[in-house]
Amino acid sequence: MHRTIFTTPVINTLLRGFSLAFLKMTGWTVEGSLPPQATRSVFIAAPHTSNWDLPYTLMVAFALRLNPYWMGKQSIFKAPFGGLMRWLGGIPVNRAQSSNLVAASAQAIAGADGPLQLIVPPEGTRSKTRYWKTGFYYIAQTAQVPIVMAYMDYATKRSGLGPLFQPTGDIAADMAAIKAFYAPFKGKNAAQFEAEPIE
Known part of the structure; x- marks a missing residue:
């Protein structure tokens, strides 16, 4: 996978310090840690x-010393911000041609020469949606x-x-169990998050 802000020496250390300070100053608590068996x-x-x-x-992610990549709609990777988005760990996704997305994502994880955590928002959008997409599930399974x-x-x-x-x-x-875990959590725009049947 491509180099990101999380694998750039010095900058990683500086931004981790900033992240810890900012989260503490704004009242956020970071919980948990990544088990050894989940580095990928x-x-x-x-x-x-x-x-x-x-x-x-x-x-x-900086606070927890993760090496994350995330999926984003292709339009946010256009010039002049495409390089920045990739450096932040972004992977562009063409929603109109996503039939091979699961296989490609699974291959990227399996072929990584080090830790790699692929972040996938199951709603697939920031807008209100009643259904969760199942791509994250099939990527992990594959x-x-x-x-x-x-x-x-x-x-x-x-x-x-x-x-x-x-x-x-x-x-x-499996989706019922996963959604039961997420049911108590509130997003910034809480009315836009629902735990409903899968899509």
Whole structure:
């Protein structure tokens, strides 16, 4: 995978210090840690209801010493910001041609020569949606890596890493269990987050 802000020496150290200070100053608590067996994994990023989710996610990632990559719609990678978005860990996604996205993402995880955590917002959009997309589930299943249930709760200013979840193949039961974990959390725009059946 391409070099990111998280793998750039010196800058990584400086931004981790800034992130820790900013989160503490603004009242956020960072919880959990990444288990050794999840250094390669798929992260659920939920709730996802605001543009503020990205900077907070990046700061939490610095605080937890993660090496995350994240998916974003192709339009935000256009000039002049495309290089910056990639350096921040972004991977452009063409939503009109996403049929091979699961295979390509799983291959990237399996072929990484070091730790790699792929962050996938299951809503697929910041707008209100009743259904979660299942790409994150199939990426983890195909790559044979665990799902890390990462969360950001604006109501209590808590963010971090919840339990690991290993897909069983029973997607209906697995999604019900995953959504039950996320049900108490509130996004910045809480009315836009619903735990409803899968899409």
